[in-house]
Amino acid sequence: MSNEGQKSQQSEEVDLGQLFKVIGRGFDKLFKFIASIFIGLYRLVIALLSHFYRRKLWYGLAIVIGVVIGFVVDSKSDKLYGANMFIETNFKSAHQVYENVKQLHQLAIDKDSMRLSKILGVDPSQASKLKGFYIKASIDENQVAEMYSEFYMKLDSLSRTTMTFDRYLGSLHATDYPEHQIGVASTNKSIFRLIESRFTNKLIDNPYLENLVITNKRNLELEENALKSQIQKTDSLANEYLKIRINESRKDPVVGSGTNLYLAGDNESQGLLMDESKVIEKRLNLEELRREVNLRKAEEYGVVNVLGGFPETGYDIREWTDKMKFVFPLVLFALTLGMFSILGLGKFLENETKK
Template sequence: MSKDLQQPKQLEEVDLGQLFNMVGNLFQRLFDFILSIFNNIYKLILVLLIHVYKRIKWYAISGIIGLILGFFIDSSTDEVYGANAYIETNFGSAHQVYENLKYLHQLAYVDKDSIELARKLNISVKDAASIKGIYMRPDIDENDRIRMFVAFKKGLDSLSREEYSYDDYIESLDYYSFKRHQVGVASTDKFIFQKLNKSFSKAISNNDYLNELKNVELRNFITQKETIEIEKKEIDSLASEYLKIRKNESKKQAVVGSGTNLYMGNSDQNKLIVDESELLSKKTKLEALKREINVGLVKNENIVNVVSEFPDAGYDMTDWRDKMKVRLPILFFLITFFGFILYGMGKYLSEQDQKINKK
């Protein structure tokens, strides 16, 4: 009986030993594979270094030639300066603004029509000729997108709110969904940007329909403001009359059931129609509404509000990696390298061809 019990245990130990050996062999193969990769990379780097070292003079000559040509090209090329302005679009004018900016960019970058560009921006032809491009993109971060998504979901029903995800909402947004935008201008004139502040917003928002919509909105604000002023005068007049009544009543001898009271039509007869606290609260609300209207008048005074104007001077837009004195030496080095590779490959193929012909 004991022999029967020992036999399964021995078989189990043999199976576990084989399993451990298989796992060990697997890890060993994996380590050998990774090691072979690093060895091959090391050999490749070593071969490349030996190749460059043997032909260092050629590579040095090609790098020096590229550096000299790069300095010459950079010195003869005008520096490009850039600056940004930030705007807010009103009355759904983002479509019109983008279309106008695309047209201005076409004039500056593609057509190079400085005369028409100068007319549009109300600047001199010389200044317009220095403009190399006009660009625009929404000025918004992830927090703004989240706030917009939360506000959007509040307007949905319960079923749509569950089905509509944040990613779906972000994919449905386009440039015209935002109010604030960044406008960039590239120019060879470092000090042109201040000249653009005077007429730039009008140039990118000129539209008869939008102008009429703006005028109607401003008239509505003015009408609301006038109505508030009339209500305030009526409240002041009512409060003055109430004080007179209170003074007159205070001079009379108090008699139960007598006196002068003003009642609301549907109110409790024991409550005066006029209450000083209610009048003060109503007047305070009107003042708050008036302040909101004043802010609305400022925000809607223009089709495009310039939140931040162009600075007095632009900044250098070129990155050091864009300099020709950096690019050309690298380019010449690569041309020399591939030239040697092609030469070596041709020599090797020629040798193989001779061996085949001998056979």
């Protein structure tokens, strides 16, 4: 029994030794594979550096020629200028605004300068300088949170359990936001102020929306006049109350006597003496409502509110890829590299065929 136990123990030791040798060879191969990758990358970098060093004059000449040609082309080509306008839409007019901007953009792409000049009130030569009209929602995270809170409060208890903020945010479209950024591109940097007035009128070119603005103004005027009338009546009531107070103060006090003044529908049913602070509080509330009406008259003055108009002149909106002084050197550098690569490949194939 002891001999069998010793043999079994020796067999287990041999198996473990072989296992460790296999693991060691695996790690050795792994490390050699990783090392071969770094060695290959090192050789590739050295080969490229050696290639560029031997032909540095060719590559330098290609870059210099590219820069010179790029500067010449840029000097003879028109620059592209841009400017932005920020607006706030009222009366659910965002759909109409987006459609009108898309129409103007299509006219600019089609180079229909005659129609653009008629719409924007500029000469056809100036309208031909317009290259594009763009619009996107101006998203403010705080404003979106307020929109979600207002929307969430209108939901019933069942809908609230499923309507998360992420789901609400995913359901929004560009036209659902109140503020928008409109961009105009042109090769004339001074045209933006010239088209601003007619451009804004074009954004709201819709009879229904225009009539809605007129009706809203009338309603606000009526509401303001009603508030003015209530304020005047409240002031008269306060003055009468003050006169009664003065007269009462001049009389000799009699126990159980006095003058009661009531507001209709307020304390009369309860038979309570009217406190003058109630009159003052009511007048303050009416003044607050009047200020709100005045604010609405300013905010809802038109279909769109121009939060920020076009600047006096535009600014260069070209990307680096639009500037030939950067593009041509890269192109010539790539062509030079491709030429030498083809020549090197040809020599390699020629040597292979001779073997």
